[in-house]
Amino acid sequence: MSRLIPGESFNLGVCYYPEQWPEDMWADDYKRMREMGFNVVRMGEFAWNFFEPEEGVYSFDLFDRAIDLASMQGLKVILGTPTATPPAWMTHRYPGILNISKDGVPYHHGNRRHYNYSSPVYHKYCAKITEAMARHYANHLGVIGWQIDNELNAEGGAFYAEADHAAFRIWLKEKYGSLYALNEAWGTIFWNQSYSEWEQVHLPLSSLNPHQGLDEKRFFSDNAISFVRIQVEILRKLAPKQWITTNGMFPHLNNHAMTDELLDFYSYDSYPNFTSLWNDGDREKPLMDRIYSNYLTITRSISPNFGIMEQQAGPGGWVNFKQSTPKPGQIRLWTYQSIAHGADMLLYFRWRTATFGTEIYWHGINDYHNRPNRRVAEVANVGRELKTIGQAIAGSRYVADVAILHDYDNEWDGELDVWLGPLTKESEYSWSKSLQFNHIPFNYLYIENKTSINELTCYKVLIYPHPAMMSEETAELLKQYVAGGGKLVFGARTGYKDKKGHCRMSPFPGPVAELCGITVEEFTVIADKAATPNIRWIDDGDACMQACLFNDILYPENDTTETLAVYEDDYYAGKAALTRNTYGRGEAYYYGAVFSHEVADALTRRLGLQPAAADWLELPLEVEIAVREKEGCQIVFLLNYSGKEVKARLLRDSVDMLEGERLAEGALNISPYGVKILLIE
Structure with a gap:
């Protein structure tokens, strides 16, 4: 488990590049940073x-x-x-790095992250x-x-x-x-891919072998971690008194393993305006910048208390893309x-916009x-607020x-498995949106070989949307959780592959068939969106919803399995689409499609999930609730993501930490892109 970020107070700061500015500007820059409430700066990562x-x-x-002058102004430095x-x-001199x-095209100097993690020459110079x-x-x-470094794997990994x-090799x-074991794991007898010498083996340049992929x-992940090590x-040897982190969260890197093995805590770079470049706005009730709460939740699964090494502070864009300017209140929001969501240190990117490059x-x-x-004034306001409440927040944990x-x-296998990857992305998005809009805080929990039953039993409900690859050990752990009283929800394609990625020669959902009380009698991908079938809820015959992207047709295997919904359309109309099975003191749900x-x-x-603070607070849809203890x-924390004032309702007295006043029962107005922080003792 990663260690807490040092310090009893919240650390607020900014990224600063002294090499890019005339030295006679430094003192004034540092002075204004301190006046804005900053106490830490990051520098040096590109120098x-x-x-x-x-x-x-x-x-x-x-x-x-630069560092001495920052210290004189009371600013601590992250190098x-x-x-x-x-x-x-x-x-x-050493193009091999x-x-x-x-496609075989060599990278050239002039970008960033254009090196490879494997070059012995680069290892030597990085160490030096x-x-x-x-x-x-x-x-x-x-x-x-x-x-360490900057945004590992950011350019694709x-x-x-x-x-x-x-x-x-x-x-x-x-x-x-x-090679015998390798050939067996990769199934190389197919298409006559078997290897007889190690020199014949390469990273997959043209191969579509999913096990090799x-x-x-x-x-890629282990190699990046070795590079960080x-x-x-x-x-650790030469500077044992100084903590170590790295920043990012990019593809093909097990950040959990890297943090547990090497770092004191993990750091994330948060740029919510990236959503303006995506098609999220085409959805009904899109999350837009609120989706970053999902990414911050993943970050929290790596470090319960983490750092934000880069927080968006202005319009974003390189020479080849653009983002809009944050609206008044959005930087603070x-x-x-x-x-x-768990940050105990936050640095804005950057102090001043570069005039070149x-x-x-x-x-x-x-x-x-x-x-x-306007942005300077908004950030300065945050600095004043955190000077007052930062100590109370630091070290608290999300609930x-x-x-x-x-x-x-499953994430990596889903990059090649088109019957898996799109399913997981859609279902996780849908669940995160549903939980957010219903004001139900949630965590991400990454299943690993070392995951213990105690890590599961602290949750009333677990949602595992599409674990196509599942080991017998993980299945037993999940059975233990449900038997002890937990509620577990699966989606289509669960359990049909082992940890090698081989398909099991047993009825789906494989090692959790007994837990779910069903077998999958047939399945089909929904290739035509217009032909997506509906499901009908048994307890509400008028309620129909689409069963998206993939359909497992379910067969209840025992009397403890209850059908909650059936398919309405196509040749499997009337067949079970959603089931609930009693197992021990708990329940296992299986939905044969992708969660909308x-x-x-x-x-x-x-x-039976209830909104957080349901007994004392009523919230509109636009507001996210998060609780740290x-x-x-x-x-x-009450966060208003809309550009209009909204009204919440207090059902009992509370304390407004930002205003330093007691709030009476009744209406609570939250300004456009506004924030309220309430203390409950």
């Missing part, structure tokens, strides 16, 4: 050329001055190891720069921690340089021990969105002209009775 301007020649003068952007002298695309920086700053009182193919030898993703071990349209708090603006289960193998928002809503009611007190 390798300044730390090592030529091979083997290290220079710390610029950052010494980034600069390995996300190797210098040109290195890529020119550069990545190669799946990390060691040089650690020796220089280990005892600097102004440096409190380190960020796929690597096909020759060094990666070689490292993949080593990884496979350690995993399987022999799954191992590819597992390798090189730097962490140096910092997004800040408290992150805090509500790729990110000239990725705006910070200050504009190019460096004069006061939830419901968890959505997830695992990396409407189906998740209907199940939420039947599961500390020393017997609850801190309740």
